[in-house]
Amino acid sequence: MRDCWARPVGDCLETLLAVKNLNVAYRSADGSTQVAVENASCEIGAGEVLGLMGESGCGKTSIALALLGLLGAEQAQVSGSIQFRGKELLTMGEREMREIRGSGISMVFQEPGIALNPVMRVREQVAEVIHAHKQMSWEKCQEEAQSALVRVGLPDTPRIFSAYPHQLSGGQRQRVTLAQALACEPALVIADEPTAAVDARSQQELLRLLQQLQREMGIAILMISHSAEVQARLADRLMVMERGRIVEQGRFEELYRRPSHPCTRAMLRAPMAADDAEELDFATVT
Amino acid sequence: MTHRQKLVGALVLLAAFQFLILFAGFFAPYGFAAQDREQPFAAPTTVHFWDTQGHFHLRPFIVDSESSEARVYPVRFFVSGTPYKIAGIIPAQVHLFGVEQPGRIFLMGSDAYGRDQFSRFLFGGQSSMLAGLIAALLSVSIGILVGGIAGYYGGWVDELLMRGGELFLALPWLYLLFAVRAALPLHISQWEVFLLLVSVMGLIGWARPARLIRGVVLSAKQRNFVVAARGFGASDAYLLRRHVLPQTYGVLLTQMTLLIPQYVLAEVTLTFLGLGVGEPLPSWGTQLASLQQFYVLSSYWWMFLPALLLIPLFLVFYAAADALQEIHKTVAL
Numbered sequence: 001m002r003d004c005w006a007r008p009v010g011d012c013l014e015t016l017l018a019v020k021n022l023n024v025a026y027r028s029a030d031g032s033t034q035v036a037v038e039n040a041s042c043e044i045g046a047g048e049v050l051g052l053m054g055e056s057g058c059g060k061t062s063i064a065l066a067l068l069g070l071l072g073a074e075q076a077q078v079s080g081s082i083q084f085r086g087k088e089l090l091t092m093g094e095r096e097m098r099e100i101r102g103s104g105i106s107m108v109f110q111e112p113g114i115a116l117n118p119v120m121r122v123r124e125q126v127a128e129v130i131h132a133h134k135q136m137s138w139e140k141c142q143e144e145a146q147s148a149l150v151r152v153g154l155p156d157t158p159r160i161f162s163a164y165p166h167q168l169s170g171g172q173r174q175r176v177t178l179a180q181a182l183a184c185e186p187a188l189v190i191a192d193e194p195t196a197a198v199d200a201r202s203q204q205e206l207l208r209l210l211q212q213l214q215r216e217m218g219i220a221i222l223m224i225s226h227s228a229e230v231q232a233r234l235a236d237r238l239m240v241m242e243r244g245r246i247v248e249q250g251r252f253e254e255l256y257r258r259p260s261h262p263c264t265r266a267m268l269r270a271p272m273a274a275d276d277a278e279e280l281d282f283a284t285v286t
Numbered sequence: 287m288t289h290r291q292k293l294v295g296a297l298v299l300l301a302a303f304q305f306l307i308l309f310a311g312f313f314a315p316y317g318f319a320a321q322d323r324e325q326p327f328a329a330p331t332t333v334h335f336w337d338t339q340g341h342f343h344l345r346p347f348i349v350d351s352e353s354s355e356a357r358v359y360p361v362r363f364f365v366s367g368t369p370y371k372i373a374g375i376i377p378a379q380v381h382l383f384g385v386e387q388p389g390r391i392f393l394m395g396s397d398a399y400g401r402d403q404f405s406r407f408l409f410g411g412q413s414s415m416l417a418g419l420i421a422a423l424l425s426v427s428i429g430i431l432v433g434g435i436a437g438y439y440g441g442w443v444d445e446l447l448m449r450g451g452e453l454f455l456a457l458p459w460l461y462l463l464f465a466v467r468a469a470l471p472l473h474i475s476q477w478e479v480f481l482l483l484v485s486v487m488g489l490i491g492w493a494r495p496a497r498l499i500r501g502v503v504l505s506a507k508q509r510n511f512v513v514a515a516r517g518f519g520a521s522d523a524y525l526l527r528r529h530v531l532p533q534t535y536g537v538l539l540t541q542m543t544l545l546i547p548q549y550v551l552a553e554v555t556l557t558f559l560g561l562g563v564g565e566p567l568p569s570w571g572t573q574l575a576s577l578q579q580f581y582v583l584s585s586y587w588w589m590f591l592p593a594l595l596l597i598p599l600f601l602v603f604y605a606a607a608d609a610l611q612e613i614h615k616t617v618a619l
Contacts, residue, residue: 068517074440102519109517114510117529125515128528132519180518 016188016220017044017067017105022080024062024071033077036062038244040080044188049214049221051235051252053228053267059244060224061110064190067222068107069097085187103133106186110193112173116165122176123149123161129183148179153209171202178206182213190222195230207233228268232256240264293609299602307411311370314405315384315391318568320368322390322400327586330395333361350389359389395588397576407592410568417484417562417569418550424488425549426542429495430531436496437503438526448500451493459490460556467561480563487552495541499534506533536614543607547600554596570596 024037037059044050054060065071066078069089082089084104089097109115116125126145131138150156152175165173174194181189194210195203211234214221223234231238231252239249242263248255259265306313333346347360365384372378385391394403436447466486474482506512512529520528550570556562557571558578565572573592577583583590 065513070513070517072440098519098521100519101517107514107517109510109514111510115514117511117515119532120528128515128520128524129518132521132524177514180514184519 014046015043016046016048016085017222018081018083019043019063019067020081020083022063022066022082023078024059024066025077026062027074027076036076036244037066040241040244040246042239042246042249044220044222046187047214047218047220049223049234049236051231051238052222052224052241053226053231053238054241054263055226055267058241060241061192064107064192064222064224067190068101068105099133102129102186103184104186105188105190106181106184107190108174108177108181108192108194111197112170112177113165113197115177116173118165121162121164122168126176126179126183129180133184145179145183148183149176152176152179152182152213153205154179169202171198171206174198174202174206175209178210178213182217182219185217186219188220188222190224192224193226194223195225195227203230210234226267231268240267289609289612293606293613296602296606296609300606303411303599303602304415307408307415309372310405310408310412311372311378312380313382314402314408315367315381316402316405317368317370318401318406318409319566320401320405322396325390325392325396325400326398327582327589328390328392328396328400329586330588330591331390331392333391333393348385348389348391357389359385359391361385361391394591395586397573397589398582403573403588403591406568406573407570407595410570410573410592413480413563413567413569414550414553414571415546417480417487417553418546418548420484421488421491421549421552422542422545424485425491425545426495426538428489428492429541430499430534430538432492433496433499434503434526434531434534437500438507438522438530440504444500448497451496454490454493457490459487462486462490463556463561476563476567483553483556483562487549487556491545491549495538495545498537498541502534502537503530506530509533536610540607540610540614543603543610547603551596551600 020041022037022040023035025033025035027033040059040063042050052060052063062071062076066076067082067089069092071078078090080090084100089100092100116122123142123145126148127138127141130136130141130144130148134141134144136144146156146161149161154160154172154175160168160172165176168176174197178194181191191210195206198206207230210221213219214234221234223231225231235252237250238252238255240247240255240261240263242261248259248261248264255264256268259268310318331348333348334343335346336342337347343360345360347358350357350359361383362385363383364380366379367381367384369377369379383391390396390402392402392404394407396402397406432447432451436444463483463486466482470482507525507530509529512525515525515529553562553569554571554574557569558575560575562571563569570592574589576589577593
């Protein structure tokens with residue numbers, strides 16, 4: 001099963017999302033445009049984890065926002081094609097798009113500290129995701145929100161459910177955003193640096209949880225992270241971006257062993273090289 | 287003194303003042319229309335505690351020196367007098383203080399008809415404060431609606447609404463009011479005049495709060511949690527109601543406290559010019575209207591007292607607005 005992920009999707013996995021020649025250009029106040037993503041093409045199969053790596057500011061988050069249709073016309077120019085389950089998203093009406101957001105494609109936003117409303121209880125913030133998609137009473141949504149919070153490993157206590165974001169730890173907050181993203185069991189979750197704001201230990205726990213949930217629910221993940229460690233843990237395939245362009249994509253192991261682009265090499269090997277250097281230093285000292 | 291303490295202090299003072307006005311019937315010794323034609327333009331009555339021999343009296347008294355022989359009237363508390371209605375419903379006739387007839391106590395002097403200025407000030411506050419409150423509420427509600435929509439949707443909607451707002455800012459509203467009043471029949475009830483005045487003031491004043499709220503909404507909609515909520519499928523109406531507009535409440539509250547004294551003053555000015563409620567209904571404007579005659583102010587300085595009393599009142603409002611703004615700033619950071 002795992003072997004067929006080596007090839008681009010289509011052979012054995014149903015294509016969930018197909019992006020072709022995606023361009024994103026931000027409009028600035030003086031009328032000029034700033035290109036953020038250029039001719040990006042990729043595919044994600046159902047249940048697959050695709051890693052997206054690149055330096056800060058290379059357009060990773062722009063791709064994520066474009067996929068969800070969160071870049072307004074006055075804010076940015078988006079062209080190309082994004083097909084989700086065979087339907088074109090870029091020309092889709094706002095109402096239909098709203099139904100896809102959260103229940104078809106969902107996103108774990110960067111930095112939970114600012115991605116959660118500071119004056120709303122976390123249970124309500126998860127419940128509002130459910131409320132937006134299911135015809136249920138607000139009370140019922142809240143109950144379901146509680147089980148969503150428990151599913152992401154938060155303790156089953158009223159203290160957590162009725163807490164405000166600032167009363168939770170960074171790791172707990174990140175779990176709340178995860179619960180929001182998973183509440184309506186989407187087919188694809190875009191995880192934008194989900195572990196950037198937490199410490200190493202919480203990162204391990206979160207990655208384990210994400211892996212477990214991904215297997216249980218069979219969701220596909222677009223994992224945006226510049227950390228080779230995170231990608232190694234989860235990604236089946238990897239995509240490397242540099243200055244708005246996708247420079248390389250392929251199976252993770254292959255890219256790791258034989259990176260053909262200098263950027264890929266730098267991204268994947270940099271932390272390892274640092275480790276080597278440390279060992280070297282240690283050797284010379286002793 | 288922290289901002290929170292300052293706010294609490296200002297609110298307590300305002301509440302106390304509103305309480306006085308709300309229960310004007312009880313706190314005022316006379317009804318607002320009670321006349322004493324014998325004593326026009328009587329100077330403020332001095333309340334004595336010490337008699338001519340230098341003895342101290344726990345119960346204050348007043349001296350009526352107008353009549354041929356000076357008479358002393360002790361000030362009595364919880365006396366029954368002119369009947370009035372508590373909150374306009376429950377009839378009562380107990381007043382906080384008063385003196386026996388034919389003595390008269392005029393704490394702030396009396397006007398041309400011998401009516402007690404103090405009583406009229408308290409009763410007048412009812413219509414003036416109500417006018418300020420309703421007009422401010424009206425302005426702010428239109429402001430939040432227009433500003434919210436303009437800021438949230440941006441583009442041509444924003445352009446249209448904000449240019450419309452500028453038009454309203456450019457209107458010579460005083461003359462517009464004259465025109466509106468002139469267009470209406472001469473004899474309409476006082477209540478109708480009042481409502482008309484208040485609604486025109488409120489309708490004209492929405493542009494400033496709208497611009498302010500638009501600015502807040504513009505930045506509020508960029509906040510990550512708003513984008514996130516949209517990313518989870520929230521509708522525009524829901525986002526505005528649940529995530530965007532709550533961020534404007536601090537500004538709204540501050541704006542409200544700033545607008546109330548502004549509109550109170552507007553009502554006073556308009557009534558002064560004869561556009562507002564008329565005699566015998568009391569309002570701070572009608573009270574001050576007598577100052578239109580120069581000799582009144584030059585001979586009877588106490589006729590100016592209502593205007594002086596408005597200064598501390600407005601200062602307290604501005605202090606509250608200031609504290610609110612500071613608190614909002616610290617919370618937002």
